[in-house]
Amino acid sequence: MKHFLQIFVWMALAVAAATALATIALHRGEHISATWFVLAAACSYLVAYRLYSAFIAAKLLALDNTRATPSERHDDGRDFVPTNKWVLFGHHFAAIAGPGPLVGPTLAAQFGYLPGTLWLIAGAAFAGCVQDFVILFCSIRRDGKTLGEMAREEVSRRGGFIAQVAVLAIMIILLGVVALVIVNALKSSPWATFTLAATIPIALLLGVYLRFVRPGRVLEASLMGVALVLFAVVAGRWVADSAAWSRVFTLSGLALTFAIIVYGFAASALPVWLLLAPRDYLSAFIKAGAIFSLAAGILLVRPHVLMPPLTRFVDGNGPVFAGKIFPFCFITIACGAISGFHSLISSGTTPKMIQREGQARFIGYGAMLLESFVGVMAMVAACAMTPGVYFAINSPSQIVGAAPETAAQTISSWGYPLSAETMTNLAHSVGEQTLWNRAGGAPSLAVGMAQIFSTTIGGERLLSIWYHFAIMFEALFILTVLDAGTRVGRFMIQELGGRVWKPFGRLNWYPGILLSSALIVGAWGYFLYQGVVDPLGGINSLWPLFGISNQLLAAVALVVATTILLKMGRLKWIWVTLLPMAWLVVITMTASYQKIFSANPRIGFLSFANGLAAQIAAGKIPAATIAETQRVIFNQRLDAAVTAVLAIMILVLLAEALLQWHAILGRDREPVLHETPYVATQWTEGD
């Protein structure tokens, strides 16, 4: 009887998921309630977890709870620490959830809500969760080895090298693009700039407290820090209202660029306990609070989604970024659907802390489902605002026009009515001077979140506080990614440099620290600078580049996973990793080709550069701006070269893997699996 009841419940959930998905897919005309999105996502995730992840765990991976995990065999209280599965789920989720699932869906909303939402749900269930889960499993079976080490051992030495280079490349592009998101959110906004600047002394204070006053007491220090940060959000209004202070904190895009570069350098070179770690603690608490508040807010308010399911920009001429749904929707939304970066976390700390193999399903597959849910909520928040307002915030002035009236007219002519007055009133009600031309996703998401929060608490009166709280929340954890990523990038450069000149590889040699910090900051700082001076707004060029590199890393991870599974003799179920891998190769190769060679200058780096060069040759560019135009031409050609290198890397890795697979399947060579030998667990079931 109980068995039938279970079948009935899961059938009901599957029917609910199908009904909700059909409703959001087929809905036309009237606005649709956000409840359908929550229902579609939640029911689909539950069914995917119950059925698909269980199938992978049983048939593909054959998880074995009798096998001792690395945390049991090497328990040292430092690296290898057996950790409760709920706590580890929290750790893993906090590590994988960055700004990507918030910014990506917000940008992809320019196609309408439908393509992004479907990709978030299906991509997570069939690709992203599979990648995280399988890589976690592979790493557990190899004493917590990293993706690069597994690629080197299981695919080839060249495969390992490609994985390492891909990680460094993605790190540099990622840091450049997320820094650009912050710059676009903070420029000409004294309130937001003050609030974010205030988090630096607050983090330093916490750092000193945690190091010298109460070492390691993270909870109490973080609670004090969160209270101070919330006070800084409120105090930001006083700064914005004071003429003198407002001038100090009103910074241009370029000024913010240099400030962030200096900050990144300091965070990388200073002791980790002083600035980086305390900021990470603050960010983790505020991130958890804001994400749960957003979920609760959407459930309580049940806002209407005002964006149509498909906009006219499915034709590839979108103002936020150019390119058609295929392949650009699938590289714009990376982290909420599938993100290669997650494979670094799944083969990093998590496998060294897991207690039992069976928990890999809950942590690897489950945490990614939750991240995807965050992406769906971001999509709802972005689509709950009037489409005209969305396009006004996210479109660069070069596309819509610099004057508010002209911009409003352009956007209205697209079929999304907007008046300049609406934007002025909205900017005033959120405490900003202007909301035009804030491409990057953060400000539009903040407006969406503020509207949802203020409907629940405080009404119109608190709209400006909520807006700046949302901006602070986004910027705070983007900065955390920035400083943690810069530090890891520094280590990678030191490791590579150490092979050429030994002293450079010593992590405590100060000249080496300063030089490698300067190199990594210089690398991402260049992409940031390029984005800020880009006439098309930067996001149009850099976000696709980031998407391509991130999905490239996901393809690397799935190539490694597929090779390992083939070696394990799981040919029958190999499509589980092979299909998402093939999909990623197709989208990254198509996107790379279009970004390099498309004749549309808003898509193709080369055609844009060639068009500008032709204009200079024809004397159409004023003498005063020729140098600047030549810089833009150089940047576009550089982006084309970077994209080509990324595409070649995936092709080389794929060729290496195909040779391996051919040898395994043709039985030319006995497959060598580099798993650690089986050791039976000494823990009882209740441990």
Add this chain to the structure above:
Amino acid sequence: MRDNWSKAKRGMARFWRGLREWCGDAAYEKYRKCAAQMGQNDVLSPGQFYVEQLNRKYSRPNRCC
């Protein structure tokens, strides 16, 4: 009634333990326990352990995009 109260207390205690583990407050206690089990004599002080743990944590990718 008393049963419910003790269940709630146990639940809250579990939550508190989990929260302390998640945020890192319990890390030093775990390390001390592990060091005692392994019979280590040269145990790090809370301050030393805190810095050493951070240096290890932030030397590899630990925050995603």
